[in-house]
Amino acid sequence: MLAAERRDHLLGLLSREGKIVAKDVAADLGISEDSVRRDLRDLAAEGLCQRVYGGALPVSPAVADYGARQTVTPDGKRQVAAVAAALVRPGSALILDGGTTALAVAHALPPDLACTVITHSPTIAVALLDHPRAEVFLLGGRLFKHSAVTCGAAAAEAAQNISADLCLLGVTGVHPEAGLTTGDAEEAAMKRALAARAADTYVLASSEKIGTASRFRVLPWEDVSGLITDADPRHPVLERLAAHGVEILAAG
Amino acid sequence: MLAAERRDHLLGLLSREGKIVAKDVAADLGISEDSVRRDLRDLAAEGLCQRVYGGALPVSPAVADYGARQTVTPDGKRQVAAVAAALVRPGSALILDGGTTALAVAHALPPDLACTVITHSPTIAVALLDHPRAEVFLLGGRLFKHSAVTCGAAAAEAAQNISADLCLLGVTGVHPEAGLTTGDAEEAAMKRALAARAADTYVLASSEKIGTASRFRVLPWEDVSGLITDADPRHPVLERLAAHGVEILAAG
DNA sequence: ACGATACATGCAGAAACGTGCAAGAACAGG
DNA sequence: CCTGTTCTTGCACGTTTCTGCATGTATCGT
Numbered sequence: 001m002l003a004a005e006r007r008d009h010l011l012g013l014l015s016r017e018g019k020i021v022a023k024d025v026a027a028d029l030g031i032s033e034d035s036v037r038r039d040l041r042d043l044a045a046e047g048l049c050q051r052v053y054g055g056a057l058p059v060s061p062a063v064a065d066y067g068a069r070q071t072v073t074p075d076g077k078r079q080v081a082a083v084a085a086a087l088v089r090p091g092s093a094l095i096l097d098g099g100t101t102a103l104a105v106a107h108a109l110p111p112d113l114a115c116t117v118i119t120h121s122p123t124i125a126v127a128l129l130d131h132p133r134a135e136v137f138l139l140g141g142r143l144f145k146h147s148a149v150t151c152g153a154a155a156a157e158a159a160q161n162i163s164a165d166l167c168l169l170g171v172t173g174v175h176p177e178a179g180l181t182t183g184d185a186e187e188a189a190m191k192r193a194l195a196a197r198a199a200d201t202y203v204l205a206s207s208e209k210i211g212t213a214s215r216f217r218v219l220p221w222e223d224v225s226g227l228i229t230d231a232d233p234r235h236p237v238l239e240r241l242a243a244h245g246v247e248i249l250a251a252g
Numbered sequence: 253m254l255a256a257e258r259r260d261h262l263l264g265l266l267s268r269e270g271k272i273v274a275k276d277v278a279a280d281l282g283i284s285e286d287s288v289r290r291d292l293r294d295l296a297a298e299g300l301c302q303r304v305y306g307g308a309l310p311v312s313p314a315v316a317d318y319g320a321r322q323t324v325t326p327d328g329k330r331q332v333a334a335v336a337a338a339l340v341r342p343g344s345a346l347i348l349d350g351g352t353t354a355l356a357v358a359h360a361l362p363p364d365l366a367c368t369v370i371t372h373s374p375t376i377a378v379a380l381l382d383h384p385r386a387e388v389f390l391l392g393g394r395l396f397k398h399s400a401v402t403c404g405a406a407a408a409e410a411a412q413n414i415s416a417d418l419c420l421l422g423v424t425g426v427h428p429e430a431g432l433t434t435g436d437a438e439e440a441a442m443k444r445a446l447a448a449r450a451a452d453t454y455v456l457a458s459s460e461k462i463g464t465a466s467r468f469r470v471l472p473w474e475d476v477s478g479l480i481t482d483a484d485p486r487h488p489v490l491e492r493l494a495a496h497g498v499e500i501l502a503a504g
Numbered sequence: 505a506c507g508a509t510a511c512a513t514g515c516a517g518a519a520a521c522g523t524g525c526a527a528g529a530a531c532a533g534g
Numbered sequence: 535c536c537t538g539t540t541c542t543t544g545c546a547c548g549t550t551t552c553t554g555c556a557t558g559t560a561t562c563g564t
Contacts, residue, residue, distance in 0.1 A: 003552070004304030005271055022510080032554050037511070053510065053561065122374030125395055138402050140392025140410050143377055150390050154413075158392050161406070255542075274520080284544050289521075305520065305551065 001029060007039055010056075011048060020055040076206040076230040077101050079252035081108040083228050084168050084204055090114055092165040095194050096124055098149035099170035101204040103127060109134070118162050120150045120190060137162065144186060151186040159193040167198030171218055174205045174227065176240040178213035179220045188216040200225040202249070207231035210238065221246055253281060259291055266301055266310055273307040298435040298466040299398075299424050311398065328458045328482040329353045331504035333360040335480050336420050336456055342366055344417040347446050348376055350401035351422035353456040355379060361386065370414050372402045372442060389414065396438060403438040411445040419450030423470055426457045426479065428492040430465035431472045440468040452477040454501070459483035462490065473498055 006029065013020055022040065026033040044051040049058060081104035088094050091114060096102050098121030106117075106127040114133040119125060125138045139162075141155025169191055173181035180203060182188050195201040201224050210231045226247030231238060233250045242248050253261075258281065266272055274292065278285040296303040302311050333356035340346050343366060348354050350373030358369075358379040366385040371377060377390045391414075393407025421443055425433035432455060434440050447453040453476050462483045478499030483490060485502045494500050 002271060002273065002304055002306045002309070004302075004306075004309055008309070033510085034555080035553060038553085041512095120392075122377040122390060125374040126378060126400065128395075129397055129400055132397065136395035136397075137406075138374060138390070138392045138395055140372075140390045140402070140407075143380070143388035143390055145381055145384070145388075148378065148381055150392070154389075154410075155392075158406075158410075285520080286522095286545080287543065290543090293522095 001031075003039075006031075006035075007043065010036075010039055010043065014049055014056065014058050019057055020049070022055045025055075076208075076252070077104050078108070079230045080204050080206055080228050081105040083249055083251040084202065085109050087166060087168075087202060088113065088115055089165070092116070093118065093163070095119070095162075095164045095167040095198050097121070097168060097170045097191060097194060097204075098124065098147050099204075101170045101206060102168060105168055105204065116164070118164055120155055120159070120194070121148060122150075123148050144184070146184070147187055149187065149190070151184075151190050155190055156193045159190070159197055162197055164198045165200065167195050167201040168204055169195055169201055169218070170204045171214075172209060173213040174203065174209050174229075174237070174241075175211060175213040176237055176244075178217065180218040180224065181214040182216055182218055183214045185216045188218045191218045195219055195223060203227045205229045205231075210235055253283070255291075258283075258287070259295065262288075262291055262295065262308075263300060266308065271307060271309050272301070275306075277307075297464055300435055328460075328504070329356045330360070331482045332456050332458055332480050333357040335501055335503040336454065337361050339418060339420075339454060340365065340367055341417070344368070345370065345415070347371070347414075347416045347419040347450050349373070349420060349422045349443060349446060349456075350376065350399050351456075353422045353458060354420060357420055357456065368416070370416055372407055372411070372446070373400060374402075375400050396436070398436070399439060401439065401442070403436075403442050407442055408445045411442070411449055414449055416450045417452065419447050419453040420456055421447055421453055421470070422456045423466075424461060425464045425466040426455065426461050426481075426489070426493075427463060427465035428489055428496075430469065432470040432476065433466040434468055434470055435466045437468045440470045443470045447471055447475060455479045457481045457483075462487055 010020060022033050022036045026036045040049065040051055040056045043049045049056040077100065080101060084105045085108035088109060093116040096105060096117055096119045103124055106124045109131060111131055112133055116135040116137065117128055118137045120139040125136050128134050128136050139150055139155050139158040141150035141158060142152040144151040171180045171182050203224055205227055207230050210229060221244040224246055226249055227241060228249040228251055230251045233248050238248050262272060274285050274288045278288045292301065292303055292308045295301045299311060301308040329352065332353060336357045337360035340361060345368040348357060348369055348371045355376055358376045361383060363383055364385055368387045369380055370389045372391040377388050380386050380388050391402055391407050391410040393402035393410065394404040396403040423432045423434050455476055457479055459482050462481060473493065473496040476498055478501055479493060480501040480503055482504045485500050490500050
């Protein structure tokens with residue numbers, strides 16, 4: 001085992017299990033505790049872990065940050081994301097919209113899943129850098145700062161040149177008459193262009209969006225295969241959607 | 253066994269097994285450890301592997317690595333970035349390459365600067381979200397994970413539709429004969445396409461890159477307006493470049 | 505307070521490293 | 535075909551780095 005490899009192992013252990021016990025690691029790897037201690041000392045000197053008696057813990061700000069982001073992503077969105085991620089078949093092509101829920105989907109994808117992800121969100125592209133087997137195709141265009149996605153003519157045109165098996169769309173409003181809606185016209189057009197390029201379109205809708213409507217219509221219900229939500233499936237709005245032929249996938 | 257063949261073998265081994273132990277490879281192939289070490293040194297210089305004591309590891313095992321590079325921008329890169337940022341005139345259009353030095357430039361741009369930034373790096377696009385008056389245009393395409401930039405035919409084509417006053421280019425090698433070089437052919441082509449769309453091209457070259465060359469040529473010196481570096485301007489390589497008519501901007 | 509455990513430090517052997525050098529192969533030019 | 539040059543390769547040497555052990559000290563749990 002290489003020394004550097006051992007260090008990586010320690011960092012991996014740290015992020016997976018949240019702690020390192022020097023004695024256990026030494027026994028596991030068949031090396032002396034001294035070496036483990038030395039490594040931990042070095043890592044601590046680089047600010048990559050926090051040294052404590054008996055082993056090490058994740059460095060506080062990073063973990064707080066990471067943990068916070070994980071928990072700040074509300075349970076609802078995480079559950080929706082998990083169900084959505086399960087829809088992605090190995091080898092298939094996925095169009096992934098921007099937004100926090102879609103970002104949660106990117107994080108929820110199995111790290112070793114081999115698939116193609118097409119997105120107009122640079123944030124999601126960056127999030128998928130650590131999915132080595134995921135092919136990422138980024139749709140270019142003018143960056144719309146508010147939502148951190150590309151929009152406009154160039155982006156819409158780029159979307160015309162791709163197609164996919166599945167499109168996962170985030171929206172701000174889910175309403176039985178208004179359909180799917182969002183707050184910006186350009187963004188609505190872009191979402192429409194994306195949905196048109198996929199065989200199936202599923203909508204990511206955490207519970208607070210059910211029954212609300214924003215200014216700009218994205219799609220009518222006929223163009224949507226299903227809706228993924230953590231809201232109660234017996235919610236009156238959802239029952240009306242089901243009557244429109246929309247498949248309701250309950251998360252959580 | 254050919255030298256190039258041996259190098260391929262090493263890279264294959266690296267991606268298959270995630271590590272290289274110099275001693276083992278030398279024994280397997282029946283060559284001296286010295287040769288293996290020499291190869292690994294060369295590969296590391298081109299950014300194709302990470303040299304460690306006893307062998308080598310893949311260059312980008314984790315995003316943690318990327319995150320680390322991002323948070324601890326060395327002084328040299330920051331100085332180079334500051335000089336580069338000062339070249340950007342209000343209202344002008346800038347093509348900004350990917351890479352850590354270019355990212356430092358994005359951070360070094362005045363927060364209220366009104367300008368157009370064209371980039372093929374989603375990371376840089378995200379970094380510019382908090383520059384309200386900067387118009388960002390993202391060039392789409394296949395995401396090249398190692399450098400976190402878009403590459404390939406689609407990206408090159410998108411580049412044909414834009415033009416700018418200034419292009420700031422990052423490279424991995426700056427050599428008087430080899431010119432500007434980088435470790436990946438696709439990336440080299442993309443950098444070439446970007447440089448061709450700007451009136452002036454300046455190269456961002458922190459001192460450790462001076463005098464080194466990677467496998468793939470980006471540009472000859474004739475196509476470069478200037479070079480921004482924190483190295484000593486009396487460095488012999490830089491004096492030779494100045495003789496070629498390249499303007500040397502000293503940072504720091 | 506006391507034993508047990510973890511720790512830092514110094515040390516020595518082993519392993520890996522860089523460099524200079526020379527022998528040999530590949531190549532260009534005459 | 536010969537010759538000079540360049541590049542590669544393996545070896546030798548001195549240097550650096552790693553690793554486990556021993557020692558004495560600090561910290562923890564009881």
